[in-house]
Amino acid sequence: MASSKSMAVISLTLVVLLLMSIHSDAQLSTGFYSKSCPKLHKTVMSTVRSAIAKEARMGASLLRLFFHDCFVNGCDGSILLDDTSSFTGEKNAAPNRNSARGFEVVDQIKSAVEKVCPGVVSCADILAITARDSVQTLGGPTWEVKLGRRDARTASQAAANNSIPPPTSNLNNLISFFSNVGLSTRDMVALSGAHTIGQARCTSFRARLYNETNLDSSLAQTRKKNCPRTTGNGDNNLAPLDAQTPTSFDNYYFKNLVRNRGLLHSDQQLFNGGSTDSLVRTYSGNPSTFTSDFVASMIRMGDIKPLTGSKGEIRKNCRRIN
Ligand code: HEM
Ligand SMILES: *[C@@H]1O[C@H](CO)[C@@H](O)[C@H](O)[C@H]1NC(C)=O
Ligand SMILES: *[C@@H]1O[C@H](CO)[C@@H](O)[C@H](O)[C@H]1NC(C)=O
Numbered sequence: 275m276a277s278s279k280s281m282a283v284i285s286l287t288l289v290v291l292l293l294m295s296i297h298s299d300a301q302l303s304t305g306f307y308s309k310s311c312p313k314l315h316k317t318v319m320s321t322v323r324s325a326i327a328k329e330a331r332m333g334a335s336l337l338r339l340f341f342h343d344c345f346v347n348g349c350d351g352s353i354l355l356d357d358t359s360s361f362t363g364e365k366n367a368a369p370n371r372n373s374a375r376g377f378e379v380v381d382q383i384k385s386a387v388e389k390v391c392p393g394v395v396s397c398a399d400i401l402a403i404t405a406r407d408s409v410q411t412l413g414g415p416t417w418e419v420k421l422g423r424r425d426a427r428t429a430s431q432a433a434a435n436n437s438i439p440p441p442t443s444n445l446n447n448l449i450s451f452f453s454n455v456g457l458s459t460r461d462m463v464a465l466s467g468a469h470t471i472g473q474a475r476c477t478s479f480r481a482r483l484y485n486e487t488n489l490d491s492s493l494a495q496t497r498k499k500n501c502p503r504t505t506g507n508g509d510n511n512l513a514p515l516d517a518q519t520p521t522s523f524d525n526y527y528f529k530n531l532v533r534n535r536g537l538l539h540s541d542q543q544l545f546n547g548g549s550t551d552s553l554v555r556t557y558s559g560n561p562s563t564f565t566s567d568f569v570a571s572m573i574r575m576g577d578i579k580p581l582t583g584s585k586g587e588i589r590k591n592c593r594r595i596n
Contacts, residue, residue, distance in 0.1 A: 301420075301422070301582070302420035302421055302422045302423065302576070302577065302580055302582070303420060303421065303422055304418040304419065304420055304421065306399075306420075306421035306422040307391075307394065307395060307399075307421060310391060310394050311387070311390065311391035311394050311395055313390045313391070314387060314390070314391065314395060314403070315403065317383075317386050317387050317390055318383055318386075318387065318400065318403045318404060318407055319407050319411075320386075321379070321382050321383045321386050322336065322379075322383070322404055322407040322408055322411060323407075323411055325376075325379045325382070326408065326411050326412065330412070330521035331471075331472060331473060331521070332376060332379060332408075333408035333409070333411055333412045333471060333521075333523075334408070334412075334468075334471040334472025334473070335374075335375045335376035335379075335472065336376045336379060336380070336401075336404045336405060336408045337405045337408045337409060337468055337471070337472075338374065338376075338468070338472065339353060339354075339374060339376050339377075339380070339401055339404075339405070340401045340402060340404070340405035340575075340576075341405075341438075341465070341468070341575070342364075342369065342370060342374060342434070342438055343398065343401050344455070344575050344576065344578045345437045345438050345451075345455055345578070346364060346429075346430060346433045346434045346437050346438065347426070347430060347433055347437075347579065348578045348579025348580055348581070349398050349401070349402065349423055349575075349576055349577075349578055349579070349580055350398050350423065350424070350425060350426035350579070350580065350581050350586060351396060351397035351398035351400075351401060351423075351425040351426060351589065351592060352364055352426040352428065352429040352430070353365070353370065353374065353401075353429070353434070354377065354380060354397050354401070354592040354593060355426075355429045355592075355593060355594065355595070356593040356594060358594075361429075362429075362431050363429040363431065364429045364430065364431055364433075364434040365377075366431065367431045367434030367435045367438075368434075368435050368440070369434060369435070369438040369440065370434060370438075372475070372510065373475065377592075377593075379404075380397070380400065380401070380404065380592055381591075381592060381593070383400055383404060384397060384400055384591070384592050387400065388590070393588055393590065394588065395588070396423050396424050396425045396586075396588050396589065397425050397589050397592035398423035398424065398425050398426075398580070398581070399419075399421045399422070399423050400592070402419050402420075402421065402423065402576050403419050403421075405572070406419050406572070409523050409572075412471055412521060412522060412523040413522045413523050413524065414523025414524070414565070414568075415523075415565045415566075415568065415569050417569045417572065417573065419573075419576065420573060420576055420577065422580070422582055423580040423581060423582065424580070424581040424582060424583075424585055424586035424587060424588060425581070425586050425587055425588060425589040425592075425595075426581060426586055427586060427587060427595045437451070437454065437455070438451070439451040439452075439540065440540070441474075441478045441479065441538040441539055441540045441541075442481070442539055442540070443539075443540045443543065444540075444543055445543045445544070445546070445548045445549070445550065448462055448540060448543060448544075449462060452465075455575075455578050456574075456578065457571070457574060457575065457578075459549070459550065460553065460567065460571075461571040461574055461575070462550075463544055463550050463553045463554065463557070464557070464564065464567040464568045464570075464571040465568065465571050465572070465575060466527070466541070466544060467525065467527050467528065467557065467564055467568050468527075468568075469515040469516065469527050469537075469538070469541060470515070470516045470519070470522070470523055470524055470525065470526055470527035471515070471516065471520065471521060471522070471523055472514070472515050472520070473512040473513060473514055473515065473520070474512065474513060474515055474537055474538060475509060475510050475511065475512060476500070476501035476502075476508050476509055476510065476511045476512075476513070477505075477509040477510070478538060479497070479501065479513070479537050479538050479539070480501055480503070480505070481539065482537075482538065482539040482542070483497055483498055483501055484498075484503050486539065486542075488534050488542055488546055489534055489535075489536075489542070490533055490534045490535045493517060493534075493535050493537075496517075497513055497537070500513060501513065513537060514537075515527070515537050515538070515541070516530060517530070517535065517537075518530060524561065525557055525558060525560075525561040525564045525565075527541075528545075528554050528555075528557040528558035528564065529558045531544055531545040531554050531558070532545055532554060532555060532558050
């Protein structure tokens, strides 16, 4: 009968629409590019490895780019957009200006990926894979990265100013910045372990050096030699965040904290008589607990507000919208 036939057509249509709506709401998945770009992981890794071979710090700089991307309106590649006369991006926001680096390496990776699968892989996903590969290359853990993020067509300098925690933060501030993006206090402590690699400028730790007492005196003495008291003198001089093993991804960040050897004021806040002391002790004594928590928290950070489905775009050049 005609009516039962049309009923069947209508129900089939409804099922298809339902499936499409589920699909357009797609979550990230580790196999997102397995058919469309099978050489993706090899391509990214080889560029990351050669960049780190040239300069070990680059691994730290690339890891930080992913953090600064995800905390500002989600992991959408917005940090990579250049300022133009008619567009203000995030590169000159307070936490990034004279500090965020590695953009040329991201360009190299994007060009290499475009060669093997043009127009397929987002810059946001490239940052996620690059962060994982950097950690692994510097001796840290590896994990399967969830993919399928698309690139923003906007950026926000105001959000970058307000969403990334500054080094003057106290423990409560740090907890709030992470909670604002749906991450827990445990995520905050685990992810802070990223400061086991990389460098900070004198301007980021000067006030701690000359004013704080919960700082190991021999570390203070060493750091003062290259970070003069007066603002404007040596502001950009660098010091390793982890004085012990600055280019190895290990748990020395936490071992340092229990000895009052955190470089930033915000670092030492995690071990200063507050609620996170016990977790810092745990990570300092159990590298494998740190490793598994760090991986889980990196995956959670990578899940912050991705653009999926038909939102955003796949940028051709990470520095500008198509
Ligand atoms: C918990 C709150 C955090 C604060 C307050 C903070 C603050 C900072 C500051 C001030 C610097 C030095 C910047 C400069 O002087 O130019 C820095 C460097 C760095 N941060 Fe963080 N950060 C935090 C969390 C994180 C997280 C979650 C990650 C990654 C998962 C991360 C990764 C890095 C890395 C790798 C560097 C060194 C970058 C390089 O050498 O180029 N940080 N951070
Ligand atoms: C962000 O911070 C920078 C540096 O402090 C400032 O120059 C800029 O005006 C701020 N931007 C916005 C949109 O608030
Ligand atoms: C130390 O603290 C005082 C008082 O808050 C402040 O005026 C001074 O600038 C600080 N010193 C440094 C080197 O930051």
